[in-house]
Amino acid sequence: MQEKVDNLVAWLQQQIEETGVKGLLVGVSGGIDSAVVANLIQRAAPENSLGVIMPCKSNPQDMEHAKKVIDRCGINSITVDLTETHDVMFSTIQKQLTDQKHINPDQQQLADANLRARLRMSTLYALAANYQYLVVGTDNAAEWYTGYFTKFGDGGVDLVPLVHQSKGDVKEMAKYLDVPGEIVNKQPSAGLWEGQTDETEMGTSYAIIDQFLKGEEIPQKDKEIIERMHKRTAHKREMAKGPENFKIL
Ligand SMILES: Nc1ncnc2c1ncn2[C@@H]1O[C@H](COP(=O)(O)OP(=O)(O)OC[C@H]2O[C@@H]([n+]3cccc(C(=O)O)c3)[C@H](O)[C@@H]2O)[C@@H](O)[C@H]1O
Numbered sequence: 169m170q171e172k173v174d175n176l177v178a179w180l181q182q183q184i185e186e187t188g189v190k191g192l193l194v195g196v197s198g199g200i201d202s203a204v205v206a207n208l209i210q211r212a213a214p215e216n217s218l219g220v221i222m223p224c225k226s227n228p229q230d231m232e233h234a235k236k237v238i239d240r241c242g243i244n245s246i247t248v249d250l251t252e253t254h255d256v257m258f259s260t261i262q263k264q265l266t267d268q269k270h271i272n273p274d275q276q277q278l279a280d281a282n283l284r285a286r287l288r289m290s291t292l293y294a295l296a297a298n299y300q301y302l303v304v305g306t307d308n309a310a311e312w313y314t315g316y317f318t319k320f321g322d323g324g325v326d327l328v329p330l331v332h333q334s335k336g337d338v339k340e341m342a343k344y345l346d347v348p349g350e351i352v353n354k355q356p357s358a359g360l361w362e363g364q365t366d367e368t369e370m371g372t373s374y375a376i377i378d379q380f381l382k383g384e385e386i387p388q389k390d391k392e393i394i395e396r397m398h399k400r401t402a403h404k405r406e407m408a409k410g411p412e413n414f415k416i417l
């Protein structure tokens with residue numbers, strides 16, 4: 169584990185050097201993935217790293233966990249509360265849709281949730297411009313393969329150090345990095361609505377996705393879910409498409 173952590177820290181330092189930026193920042197949610205990334209960037213750039221706490225109608229316990237992560241790893245931090253910003257923006261959009269009688273009630277929960285993730289992304293880039301830092305993402309191999317992230321939201325980042333780590337690997341790394349036990353052991357959640365957990369929403373578990381990614385046998389039902397998610401979200405892992413027949417280069 170020490171070797172893996174040292175390699176990831178060295179890789180982050182190399183990215184700072186190659187890109188000529190001053191440091192790195194990450195959104196700290198109170199979940200395990202961002203706890204690990206906060207520790208990694210703090211090790212990579214102790215004086216030039218930042219953890220950003222961005223509550224947006226969030227569960228208060230997540231905020232407490234986020235603060236614990238920050239205190240335990242000693243990273244500099246800033247809190248930007250996006251609750252009011254989200255309220256104004258989402259209600260303005262809903263009002264226009266309602267006035268035009270175009271509102272689709274079935275899509276509102278997802279639209280609300282993804283707007284939270286995209287407001288966080290915009291906040292991180294505003295801070296990155298200020299400090300001349302890069303935005304570091306927290307997606308692990310399971311989330312990346314299944315596309316379980318918001319396009320241009322939590323997926324809108326400059327670096328993804330954990331993209332080749334399974335959720336199990338992230339958990340082992342968190343223990344090694346001394347992330348508080350209550351964070352290591354809680355149910356993964358995007359926290360985008362009350363009671364949301366990743367595994368209930370996906371209909372499969374991280375343990376099974378990890379097995380699938382390692383080429384191990386898993387139940388047919390889970391295989392179908394994982395392959396369907398992967399196929400449906402291919403666009404999130406690619407550049408935006410343009411018409412092929414107008415290519416000039
Ligand atoms: N074939 C295609 N080619 C190009 N673009 C395509 C497309 N199909 C949809 N799109 C576009 O993509 C959009 C759908 O993608 P997107 O906006 O991402 O939305 P979507 O994938 O529907 O939702 C995001 C999912 O990620 C989960 N999430 C989000 C954030 C954090 C976490 C977490 O684990 O913490 C999890 C969230 O709970 C939800 O299940 C469509 O509205 C459309 O604009």
Ligand SMILES: Nc1ncnc2c1ncn2[C@@H]1O[C@H](COP(=O)(O)OP(=O)(O)OP(=O)(O)O)[C@@H](O)[C@H]1O
Nearest residue numbers: 195196197199200201202221222306322356357358
């Ligand atoms: N309230 C928040 N404040 C700051 N960043 C956030 C917040 N909510 C989400 N994020 C960012 O979005 C990322 C994606 O969330 P995700 O839930 O996948 O990761 P996590 O919370 O770190 O771990 P877990 O998947 O175990 O819940 C987070 O890692 C974090 O960088």
Ligand SMILES: [Mg+2]
Nearest residue numbers: 197199357358
């Ligand atoms: Mg989370």
